[in-house]
Amino acid sequence: MRINVIYNENCSVTLDRLPKKCIDGIITSPPYNINTERSDCYYNNGYSNIDGLSEAEYLKLRTEEFTKFSKVLKEKGVICYNISYSKENPILPTLLVSKIHNETNLTIADIICWKKSNAIPFQTSPTKLSRLTELIYVFVKKSSLHTFRTNKKISKVNGKTGQRFFKNYTNYIEAKNNDGYRSNLKAAYSKDLCQQLINIYFPEGSLIYDPFSGIGTTQLSCIESHCNFIGSELMKEHYDISISRLQKKGLIFHS
Numbered sequence: 001m002r003i004n005v006i007y008n009e010n011c012s013v014t015l016d017r018l019p020k021k022c023i024d025g026i027i028t029s030p031p032y033n034i035n036t037e038r039s040d041c042y043y044n045n046g047y048s049n050i051d052g053l054s055e056a057e058y059l060k061l062r063t064e065e066f067t068k069f070s071k072v073l074k075e076k077g078v079i080c081y082n083i084s085y086s087k088e089n090p091i092l093p094t095l096l097v098s099k100i101h102n103e104t105n106l107t108i109a110d111i112i113c114w115k116k117s118n119a120i121p122f123q124t125s126p127t128k129l130s131r132l133t134e135l136i137y138v139f140v141k142k143s144s145l146h147t148f149r150t151n152k153k154i155s156k157v158n159g160k161t162g163q164r165f166f167k168n169y170t171n172y173i174e175a176k177n178n179d180g181y182r183s184n185l186k187a188a189y190s191k192d193l194c195q196q197l198i199n200i201y202f203p204e205g206s207l208i209y210d211p212f213s214g215i216g217t218t219q220l221s222c223i224e225s226h227c228n229f230i231g232s233e234l235m236k237e238h239y240d241i242s243i244s245r246l247q248k249k250g251l252i253f254h255s
């Protein structure tokens with residue numbers, strides 16, 4: 001298995017090739033299916049042509065991916081899955097999370113609220129709120145719900161009982177929306193967010209997979225946090241940008 005590589009292909013293809021239980025975790029943000037029947041305007045997020053499935057197709061595809069994630073994930077591995085919702089179908093992430101819980105051996109260990117620096121105000125909507133936050137669902141194997149691996153640091157140990165106390169880590173992260181890199185991908189997240197997730201869950205040297213790697217934000221964060229990575233990105237345009245961003249770091253990665 002090659003590591004520190006991004007593959008320009010469908011993540012299903014990469015997942016089929018990866019050995020069982022080879023990765024420590026996943027940090028990713030999938031398509032949100034936001035091109036479905038938008039009634040207000042056409043919004044191109046950079047991959048709109050593949051981001052308008054029916055609800056049933058979307059739930060089936062994403063759940064099948066989770067079955068494959070589970071196969072490549074180590075027993076105590078962690079999946080950080082950042083997903084928000086469209087104005088047309090706000091229930092979709094909730095339906096997806098419960099389908100994954102019901103149909104795979106994964107479940108939710110925590111839900112993190114990410115507060116972004118800013119949100120486009122919904123000032124024309126009489127009902128909907130401006131979305132300043134997004135959720136990160138933290139999935140683990142059901143068998144490891146209380147024993148999954150993290151990077152939490154111990155602050156003290158009770159000498160008599162051996163009870164360990166950890167530094168305080170909260171399920172609230174404030175982080176930039178994105179890295180300010182201009183491209184047609186409008187759905188990139190930030191290194192700021194990724195690094196805070198790595199800090200909670202992944203010790204140095206961990207192998208982190210991003211199945212929807214976009215312009216390479218997860219991979220850049222891995223490098224800066226001394227972790228290893230594998231990525232998959234379907235669209236050549238996004239893949240090329242990710243390679244060029246990595247090369248600017250003086251690192252050359254080809255699939």
Ligand SMILES: C[S@@+](CC[C@H](N)C(=O)[O-])C[C@H]1O[C@@H](n2cnc3c(N)ncnc32)[C@H](O)[C@@H]1O
Pocket residue numbers: 009010011012028029030031032047050185187188189190211212213214215216217218232233234235238
């Ligand atoms: C929400 S964006 C992720 C952006 C990424 N977190 C970043 O900061 O650059 C989703 C990405 O997944 C890609 N994508 C969609 N379906 C895919 C698939 N089946 N396999 C691999 N990549 C896919 C899209 O082209 C898009 O770049």
